[in-house]
Amino acid sequence: xxxxxIDDDSFELSLPDSAPAQRSTPPAHNRRAQRRLAIQxxxxxxxxxxxxxxxxxxRDISWGGIRLFLPTALPGSTDRFQLMxxxxxxxxxxxxxxxxRVQTTNAWSQEVAARFVSLSLRDQERLERLLxxxxxxxxxxxxxxxxxxxxxxxxxxxxxxxxQEIATGYYTLHSAEASxxxxxxxxxxxxxxxxxxxxxARVIDVGVPIGHxxxxxxxxxxxxxxxxxxxxxxxxxxxxxxxxEKLLCAQLAxxxxxxxxxxxxxxxxxxxxxxxxxxxxxxEREFPDLLDRxxxxxxxxxxxxxxxRELILGDVGRPGGWSDAVWAELTWLQEVHARLDADQARxx
Numbered sequence: 276x277x278x279x280x281i282d283d284d285s286f287e288l289s290l291p292d293s294a295p296a297q298r299s300t301p302p303a304h305n306r307r308a309q310r311r312l313a314i315q316x317x318x319x320x321x322x323x324x325x326x327x328x329x330x331x332x333x334r335d336i337s338w339g340g341i342r343l344f345l346p347t348a349l350p351g352s353t354d355r356f357q358l359m360x361x362x363x364x365x366x367x368x369x370x371x372x373x374x375x376r377v378q379t380t381n382a383w384s385q386e387v388a389a390r391f392v393s394l395s396l397r398d399q400e401r402l403e404r405l406l407x408x409x410x411x412x413x414x415x416x417x418x419x420x421x422x423x424x425x426x427x428x429x430x431x432x433x434x435x436x437x438x439q440e441i442a443t444g445y446y447t448l449h450s451a452e453a454s455x456x457x458x459x460x461x462x463x464x465x466x467x468x469x470x471x472x473x474x475x476a477r478v479i480d481v482g483v484p485i486g487h488x489x490x491x492x493x494x495x496x497x498x499x500x501x502x503x504x505x506x507x508x509x510x511x512x513x514x515x516x517x518x519x520e521k522l523l524c525a526q527l528a529x530x531x532x533x534x535x536x537x538x539x540x541x542x543x544x545x546x547x548x549x550x551x552x553x554x555x556x557x558x559e560r561e562f563p564d565l566l567d568r569x570x571x572x573x574x575x576x577x578x579x580x581x582x583x584r585e586l587i588l589g590d591v592g593r594p595g596g597w598s599d600a601v602w603a604e605l606t607w608l609q610e611v612h613a614r615l616d617a618d619q620a621r622x623x
Contacts, residue, residue, distance in 0.1 A: 309337045309459065310418050312409040318343060321357040322350065331387070333360070338406065338421040338475075339459040340372065340390040348385050349377060358389065360405070368401045370394045391475075393505050396514065399475050421461040424450065424476075424500075434466050435519065435584070442515040444508045446476070449497045454478045462502060469518055474511075476502040523584055558604040569608065576616050583609055 314333040320343075321328050331343040341358065349356075353374050360368040371393035378386045394402065406420050426448055428434045440446050441464070454460070457477060464472040480501035504511060559566050565586075572578035586605065 309339055309421055310406070310410060311335045311337045311342075312406060314341075314409060316361060318361075319359040320345075320349075321359065322353065323356075328359070331358075334386070336406070336409070338391075338402070338461070340375070340388065343387045343389065344380075345385045345387060347383060348379070349374065349387060355392070356389075358391075362401055362405075368398050368405065370398060370402070391505065393507060394475065395510055396474075396506060399506070421459050421475075422454070423463065424448065424460045424502075425463045425465055427465045429467060431468065431522070434464075434468065434522070437464055438472075438515045438519060441472070441474070441504065442508075442512045444504050444511060446502045446504070448500055448502070450500050451497060453498050454481055454500055456481060459505075460502065462504070468522055472514070472518065475505045477505055479503045519584060523580075558601050558608075561601060573612070574615070576612075579612055 312335060314336045316333045318331045318333055318341075319328040320331050329345060329347060329349070331345045334342040334344055336342075343358075355371060355373050358370050358372045360370075362368045370391045372389040373392045374387060375390055376388040380386055391402075403420065410417070410420075426437065426446075428437055437446075446462070455478065457479070460476050460478060462474045462476045464474075478500055480499075482499040482501075483496065568582060569579075572582050583605075
């Protein structure tokens, strides 16, 4: 459900002039791993079956969610809603939120604790910037905005696999540190070939490898964490496709390390090359089965792009990558196909 554009001049972001307002320390059992920052700003709540938004006022906010004051009560069946916080003039920070707790303060008003469950990548960036602004002036030693989980991949095949898994909305990793269930984390995929991909995620399962817990020491124990990303899946898929396209272009342009590639496992030519075969190109001589696959998808931009991504990033290969001669022919074929696509697009 998308929220309508902002047209109310009073819907503005209010930031403290200095350090955040002081709050009483919560009991030990209620302390959070994430910083909770005071916020005094007007917000809007959009419900599925209601055209007009409810007005709310922020009390405090964190990476994981927000506490709101509502002059009018939420409907009793409310589970999720769209929360809109002001950002720059004419713009807003929008988050799909889940209602966790509701406390009635009097006959009409309520305090609502809500968790952020889905944000666009743009809105997540705005949330981080907002939290940074609200947290300015805090002393050192305060808890981080969120726990960081960095996944470093230096192999192109592993990078491709990691991106494809991210596109499903989930990711499994091994960590030396345990994590609480439902903990919000700041996930980063780090690779030398692409800018870091930073996403918000939530830990939905924690496990220890079977048979390892008894003999491993705390220093060697590895926990298996299952993450669920808190971004819409279509946006994740689009983000992954964009990065794969950039990586493929970097490979073909030579700006990525081609020699970390893994060439596909097609049968090598064991027999001496006869005169007829010698007249063929290196690709046809060394990988005839591969050339058949290229011919089969020639003219189909989707199939051709999928095949080339497999060739450039895939794990179906041998160490060492392509020879320079074969690589030159692959690059040439990709350029020819790109020109054909462009010509067909102009004719439409």
